[in-house]
Amino acid sequence: MSTATKTGVRHQYALVVDTNKCIGCEACSVACRVENEVPAGHWRSRIVPPTSSGGSKVPMKWSCMHCADAPCVQVCPTKATYRRSDGIVVIDAARCVGCKYCIVACPYGARYFDEKAGLPDKCDLCVDRLDAGLAPACVQTCVGRALALADLADPSDEAAARIRSGEAKPLHPELGTKPSVYYVVGK
Amino acid sequence: MVWGWQIAWYLFLGGLGAGATLTSLVASRSGSRFTTIERAGATLAGPAVAFGTALLVFDLGMGRREPWRLVYLYSNWQSPMTWGTWILTLFIPIALLHALAVTGSLAPRWERFVAPVRRVCVRAQIALKVAAGVLALAAAIYTGVLLSVPPSFPLLSSWLLPVLFLVSALSTGLSAAVVVGHIKARRQRIELDLHLWGRIHIGLVVVELGVLLAWLAVGSASPAGSTSVQMLVSGTLAPVFWVVVVMAGLVGPVLAFVVETAKRGQSPRLALAGEAGVLAGGLALRYLVLLAAVPVLVGPAL
Numbered sequence: 001m002s003t004a005t006k007t008g009v010r011h012q013y014a015l016v017v018d019t020n021k022c023i024g025c026e027a028c029s030v031a032c033r034v035e036n037e038v039p040a041g042h043w044r045s046r047i048v049p050p051t052s053s054g055g056s057k058v059p060m061k062w063s064c065m066h067c068a069d070a071p072c073v074q075v076c077p078t079k080a081t082y083r084r085s086d087g088i089v090v091i092d093a094a095r096c097v098g099c100k101y102c103i104v105a106c107p108y109g110a111r112y113f114d115e116k117a118g119l120p121d122k123c124d125l126c127v128d129r130l131d132a133g134l135a136p137a138c139v140q141t142c143v144g145r146a147l148a149l150a151d152l153a154d155p156s157d158e159a160a161a162r163i164r165s166g167e168a169k170p171l172h173p174e175l176g177t178k179p180s181v182y183y184v185v186g187k
Numbered sequence: 188m189v190w191g192w193q194i195a196w197y198l199f200l201g202g203l204g205a206g207a208t209l210t211s212l213v214a215s216r217s218g219s220r221f222t223t224i225e226r227a228g229a230t231l232a233g234p235a236v237a238f239g240t241a242l243l244v245f246d247l248g249m250g251r252r253e254p255w256r257l258v259y260l261y262s263n264w265q266s267p268m269t270w271g272t273w274i275l276t277l278f279i280p281i282a283l284l285h286a287l288a289v290t291g292s293l294a295p296r297w298e299r300f301v302a303p304v305r306r307v308c309v310r311a312q313i314a315l316k317v318a319a320g321v322l323a324l325a326a327a328i329y330t331g332v333l334l335s336v337p338p339s340f341p342l343l344s345s346w347l348l349p350v351l352f353l354v355s356a357l358s359t360g361l362s363a364a365v366v367v368g369h370i371k372a373r374r375q376r377i378e379l380d381l382h383l384w385g386r387i388h389i390g391l392v393v394v395e396l397g398v399l400l401a402w403l404a405v406g407s408a409s410p411a412g413s414t415s416v417q418m419l420v421s422g423t424l425a426p427v428f429w430v431v432v433v434m435a436g437l438v439g440p441v442l443a444f445v446v447e448t449a450k451r452g453q454s455p456r457l458a459l460a461g462e463a464g465v466l467a468g469g470l471a472l473r474y475l476v477l478l479a480a481v482p483v484l485v486g487p488a489l
């Protein structure tokens with residue numbers, strides 16, 4: 001798949017979550033659910049509540065991390081799951097056999113199985129909206145402006161600058177999957 | 188864990204079929220008095236693996252509704268499932284041909300259908316045995332590799348899991364071959380020499396016990412892994428773990444085989460009870476491995 005849009009610009013997408021601005025309202029998850037017709041009982045995006053026991057102290061927006069070294073991509077026997085050169089990990093519904101290995105392999109628990117469709121699903125960074133020049137549904141909806149789509153291929157992109165400066169960091173880098181969702185935690 | 192009973196049975200039957208093939212090969216090297224076991228192991232391997240594979244396909248979503256999609260399964264050389272697809276695709280027919288090569292004729296009205304193929308198989312016996320042995324080893328190891336490659340469940344992400352599954356595959360395959368061999372021998376009113384198998388089986392089960400303990404010890408090194416291990420040894424899964432996997436599947440059979448071996452094969456009932464225990468324990472182990480899989484990022488780890 002080409003990284004070039006109609007205007008010929010290359011992209012390297014990432015998501016920046018500023019937890020200082022997140023109020024945990026789940027508006028992003030609701031917008032995602034509506035936009036992507038996520039079946040009841042499953043989620044592409046959710047807010048992981050703050051825990052006091054050594055984990056995160058703030059609400060965390062949680063969705064597919066679009067890992068550069070994605071276990072789901074490695075294990076998918078059909079190559080239905082693959083990473084586009086713009087960094088988005090997607091599922092080719094026409095190739096997938098519904099073996100669920102990708103769901104088993106994802107350490108972030110970002111995937112679910114849609115029994116009705118016979119296919120796995122997860123956040124695809126609203127790839128159809130991106131390809132049409134729109135922001136992802138969750139980013140567009142976020143009440144506190146906590147979410148930003150970053151384009152690491154664009155030197156003037158402000159959200160990308162927060163990643164480059166190290167202000168925004170991936171969650172659980174120790175898992176070695178090189179996630180593309182970055183979190184700003186603490187002031 | 189999204190994989191349920193179909194996958195547990197598949198892991199069990201895949202290992203069992205592989206182990207039965209290897210048992211058959213060992214029997215064929217050990218002399219003509221083990222022909223019954225050789226034949227039993229070879230006969231049950233193909234159908235067992237094929238049935239397990241059918242369960243696996245039945246568990247698919249889109250792949251079951253549109254079976255032509257299954258050809259895509261062969262495409263990703265990075266994926267253990269692609270390796271497994273190749274292994275099963277080759278192993279099932281080779282196991283069936285191996286069975287034809289080493290078993291006696293069927294009733295005449297069936298035999299005429301297979302006779303030409305059987306003649307070729309008998310002539311290519313050595314090649315079939317080598318291929319069946321290599322593929323059986325690959326199949327037995329692969330079921331563990333499938334679960335151990337992803338980093339998502341610390342209990343599973345350990346190289347000891349493929350070792351555990353391999354030893355358990357050998358053990359359950361041997362048990363299945365002995366049980367089927369015993370039934371056949373009774374029907375044909377011949378004496379089945381269980382002596383050798385009891386001794387081999389003691390060794391296998393003792394090794395399996397050691398690998399199981401090592402796997403649990405290594406598994407408990409991480410927070411999620413130790414939650415898994417606790418579920419197994421003292422939590423909700425403990426009754427099945429201790430009673431079925433450890434007592435019925437490992438300790439009980441060792442005692443049965445020791446007594447049986449001491450009596451020089453004079454108590455086949457005891458030996459058969461041991462074999463049944465091994466089979467139950469092997470199946471329960473596959474279930475528990477899936478049920479005890481706690482994800483690496485849980486609760487406080489977030």
Ligand code: SF4
Nearest residue numbers: 064065067070072106
């Ligand atoms: S978060 Fe999970 S589903 Fe998303 S790319 Fe990484 S491994 Fe794949």
Ligand code: SF4
Nearest residue numbers: 076096097099100102
């Ligand atoms: S369920 Fe589909 S996308 Fe996931 S590993 Fe299997 S074939 Fe690939």
Ligand code: SF4
Nearest residue numbers: 032045123125136138
């Ligand atoms: S980018 Fe789209 S699919 Fe992903 S979480 Fe946001 S709304 Fe959902």
